[in-house]
Amino acid sequence: MPESFFIVSKEYLELAVDEVTAIAKMYDRFCKVKPISNLIIIQSKTPWEKIVGRATFVKIAGQIERKMSGVFLDEKNYNLLFRAKSFMCKAINLSQKTINIPEIERSLGSMVVTFCNAKVSLDDPDVTIYLIFTDAENFFGFATRFKPQERPKKLTKFHHELDxxxxxxxxxxxxxxxxxxxxxxxxxxxxxxxxxxxxxxxxxxxxxxxxxxxxxxxxxxxxxxxxxxxxxxxxxxxxxxxxxxxxxxxxxxxxxxxxxxxxxxxxxxxxxxxxxxxxxxxxxxxxxxxxxxxxxxxxxxxxxxxxxxxxxxxx
CATH class of the missing domain: 3.40.50.150 (Vaccinia Virus protein VP39)
Structure with a gap:
């Protein structure tokens, strides 16, 4: 079953984790949820885009590929990269280890270029490839471009109203x-x-x-x-x-x-x-x-x- 990842804000950490969990279980009550600090791994048939489209405190989200080579060997994901005109590699360190983020991103980017014709874009890439490091285990994933929902407009509001x-x-x-x-x-x-x-x-x-x-x-x-x-x-x-x-x-x-x-x-x-x-x-x-x-x-x-x-x- 597909796995997705969600990195949430630490502002209201317990609430943020519970919110993503509630959304996931609302759409798929048999889904499996694994929180690792402010990283949440969800095994579910529900696409990550559907969950993040409702969630409030998610900062980064995408699809998980646990094996680093899997993104290139899996036909679906290989085609995703092959069709992309631009990409970006992003390493995220949620562990206590000291990790050379720029060097890892450069090395991963060089490896991706050998498999596809996409060019690096740091502004608005078609695909973002993620390496996520935690103290328990590391994750490899990706996300296609996702446009956040526009905020509703308010003609009149007050300072004391609900956030x-x-x-x-x-x-x-x-x-x-x-x-x-x-x-x-x-x-x-x-x-x-x-x-x-x-x-x-x-x-x-x-x-x-x-x-x-x-x-x-x-x-x-x-x-x-x-x-x-x-x-x-x-x-x-x-x-x-x-x-x-x-x-x-x-x-x-x-x-x-x-x-x-x-x-x-x-x-x-x-x-x-x-x-x-x-x-x-x-x-x-x-x-x-x-x-x-x-x-x-x-x-x-x-x-x-x-x-x-x-x-x-x-x-």
Whole structure:
């Protein structure tokens, strides 16, 4: 079975590894996942491009060829290099060893030139060939040119709104499939709705603030997105529970919140009214997650500054 590699950011390492794993298992529940620090090796029938197209914190990804000579002896990969007009060799050292990266890249490049007519390009090559060194083992792989997805545009946004990277990661951690619908009961400026639609996932937003609903609708319209926005209190989700499959939201807090309920009470009320059997990823201020009567798959701490740490609760 094909193997792919993903090198993720160390900013939120545990979350980043779990996000890639969740996406891979969502598409192929029998896939095998092997994390090595911030390198993830996945054995699956799912192409690496499909996984990285949804992932948030992946920096480099591609196909694995474990044997160094295999890329030249395997007909499919040989043809890939033969058809390429340009290539680049890149060595990545994730080990504790001292490795002469420039020399390895030059030597590998010289070897590739003897097998194909492609020219070296450091800017935008057709194929990138990777050598990845770890303390456990080394990997040889390649990747064809991959164009990152364009970011959704926002006409209006606020400094306190949910970060788009964490929004996207939460959707993935909730394992929402392409044919499912996500609901954000505190949709605000529409971050969850925008990220979901950019990933091909339908979404529904709810917000009690009419002004925020208008901002969400305007932000959606700017991207030609069709998500539904409803001006209601968060408990309206119970009335439309059959219309969505999961909940992804950031609970309002502090001066940014116009909700009259105290944060702890809001959290408890919200959790008690969540429709049963729904997948979810909820962000809240640390401390509000205590004494909740819900079973979680995982929770993550997101440090903001010395007086604020947020939590992501996942099921």
């Amino acid at each position: 788009w990277k964490l929004t996207r990661a939460m959707i993935n951690l909730a394992r929402l499939n392409d044919d499912e619908v996500v609901c954000d009961p505190f949709c605000g400026t529409g971050s969850t709705l925008l990220e979901a639609e950019s990933m091909g996932i339908k979404s529904i937003g709810i917000d009690f603030d009419e002004k925020m609903c208008k901002i969400s609708k305007d932000n959606l319209a700017e991207n030609n997105f069709k998500s539904k926005v409803i001006n209601q209190n968060y408990d309206y989700m119970l009335q439309i529970k059959d219309s969505f499959d999961g909940i992804v939201t950031d609970l309002p807090y502090g001066t940014a919140s116009k909700i009259s309920e105290p944060p702890q009470k809001l959290m408890q009320n919200f959790v008690s009214k969540m429709p049963k059997g729904k997948k979810f990823a909820i962000m809240c201020k640390k401390g509000l997650d205590s004494n909740l009567k819900i079973k979680l798959t995982k929770k993550y701490e997101i440090y903001r500054h010395k007086s604020l740490t947020r939590m992501i609760l996942v099921k």
